Amino acid sequence: MTYYEVNFDGLVGPTHNFAGLSYGNIASDKSAKGTSSPKGAALQGLEKMKALSNMGMKQGVLPPQERPHMPTLRGLGYSGSDRDILHKVAEDNPALLAGACSASCMWVANAATVSPRLDTHDGRTHFTPANLISMFHRSIEHPTTGRTLQTIFADDSRFAHHPALHNSPHFGDEGAANHTRFCSDYGAPGVEFFVYGVEALRKGAPGPKNFPARQTLEACRAVARLHGLSDDRVVYAQQNPDVIDQGVFHNDVISVGNGRVLFHHEKAFLNTGALRSELNSKLPGGDMIFVEVPDNRVSVEDAVQSYLFNSQLISLGGYGSNAMTLVAPIECQENPRVKSYLDDLVAQEGAINNVQFFNLRQSMKNGGGPACLRLRIVLNEDDLNNLGARVILDDSLYADLKDWVSRNYRDELGPEDIHDPALLYEVRAALEELTSILKLGKLYEFQRA
Numbered sequence: 001m002t003y004y005e006v007n008f009d010g011l012v013g014p015t016h017n018f019a020g021l022s023y024g025n026i027a028s029d030k031s032a033k034g035t036s037s038p039k040g041a042a043l044q045g046l047e048k049m050k051a052l053s054n055m056g057m058k059q060g061v062l063p064p065q066e067r068p069h070m071p072t073l074r075g076l077g078y079s080g081s082d083r084d085i086l087h088k089v090a091e092d093n094p095a096l097l098a099g100a101c102s103a104s105c106m107w108v109a110n111a112a113t114v115s116p117r118l119d120t121h122d123g124r125t126h127f128t129p130a131n132l133i134s135m136f137h138r139s140i141e142h143p144t145t146g147r148t149l150q151t152i153f154a155d156d157s158r159f160a161h162h163p164a165l166h167n168s169p170h171f172g173d174e175g176a177a178n179h180t181r182f183c184s185d186y187g188a189p190g191v192e193f194f195v196y197g198v199e200a201l202r203k204g205a206p207g208p209k210n211f212p213a214r215q216t217l218e219a220c221r222a223v224a225r226l227h228g229l230s231d232d233r234v235v236y237a238q239q240n241p242d243v244i245d246q247g248v249f250h251n252d253v254i255s256v257g258n259g260r261v262l263f264h265h266e267k268a269f270l271n272t273g274a275l276r277s278e279l280n281s282k283l284p285g286g287d288m289i290f291v292e293v294p295d296n297r298v299s300v301e302d303a304v305q306s307y308l309f310n311s312q313l314i315s316l317g318g319y320g321s322n323a324m325t326l327v328a329p330i331e332c333q334e335n336p337r338v339k340s341y342l343d344d345l346v347a348q349e350g351a352i353n354n355v356q357f358f359n360l361r362q363s364m365k366n367g368g369g370p371a372c373l374r375l376r377i378v379l380n381e382d383d384l385n386n387l388g389a390r391v392i393l394d395d396s397l398y399a400d401l402k403d404w405v406s407r408n409y410r411d412e413l414g415p416e417d418i419h420d421p422a423l424l425y426e427v428r429a430a431l432e433e434l435t436s437i438l439k440l441g442k443l444y445e446f447q448r449a
Helices: 026-031 038-054 068-076 082-090 094-101 143-150 217-226 271-282 298-306 330-334 338-348 359-366 381-385 395-408 413-419 421-438
Strands: 005-008 057-064 113-116 125-129 159-161 179-183 191-196 234-238 255-258 260-267 287-292 313-315 324-329 350-357 376-378
Touching: 005 038, 038 082, 038 350, 038 395, 068 082, 068 094, 082 094, 082 395, 082 413, 082 421, 094 413, 113 376, 125 217, 125 376, 143 159, 143 234, 191 217, 191 271, 191 313, 217 234, 217 260, 234 271, 255 313, 298 330, 298 338, 324 330, 330 338, 338 350, 376 381, 395 421
Parallel strands: 005 057, 125 159, 191 234, 260 287, 324 350
Antiparallel strands: 005 376, 113 125, 179 191, 255 260, 313 324
């Protein structure tokens, strides 16, 4: 049975805007209060999906969530018609309204942690939606995320679904942005790599001083237990607190892995030597390949500005020589130090022998690159044939989604536009149509009210 690592990309939602909501995310802060292009953002994301599909990758799509999220505002004590509530919240607390309108669920690397059946105790693929409690606008995502995943991966003989972790800072969980699976082949058992920012329940544990450590060791261990992972196939590593304070809010801003390869910055982790030894000792079927980027070639500042490590590392046509392609944002091409390093890396003809650059500027301005936009899920042919929705990209689905975006999304969205009640009704009409395109049923709360 052939296994694939399928990239499920988040479809950018119609309320994509620049509200600067993500503390510790430098790009998000810099873009705050600017005018966004929801249509442009969604089309850029779709172009990347189609390009990877054309390269031979299995490519899926995950739908956006309903925004503005009226159930959240009603749950916080606002009442009356939707129009009345939007008016009241805009007057009382514009920041609250911005949070309820955020399209941040587009970055589905934070949607969940996924462990394939090849690693789990019961032979099923396990999903745990991330609670994302460090940011209000993201903490409201996990109920819909869980419902979406259960709708798509509905066969309980193949897939197991867990609720998000306990809603406490001690169990802050940011999903696959801090999780990577290494393996000698997608169809072979692997080692699951969890990266955390702080050990929350240990007094005096090292952690960042300026920005929050969004992922805790306690959360990583809880997910591993829920997924039935054996201790000899799990590695936990602490992110370097100093790089968190420089804007590396998730591990996928400072490292990326695929197969047996870990591509990382020199300063990504604490105790890098011990980490390498443990990964090598636990990886079944082959030694790890570490591609370390020296700080004197690419600084942490350059890595954050260009999102070099928020690239996707993919295998085209199987492993073979383990040569891989890096799917990078165009900002890497425009940064002379990063471009120089990548030119030298490709020339070495080592583990990474090709780089493809993509224009994802709308996502990048809010602090999300190619890797933020995708959730990786290992599936076999039977799994793909038994999904509960039409979510695997082909020419037909791509054409339908491109047409849907072009008809339903605004070209521009400014800070004041999210107050417009018409936007809510536009979004609901668009999502009603989308559930039909993707065969998702009545996924959204407004459809079931």
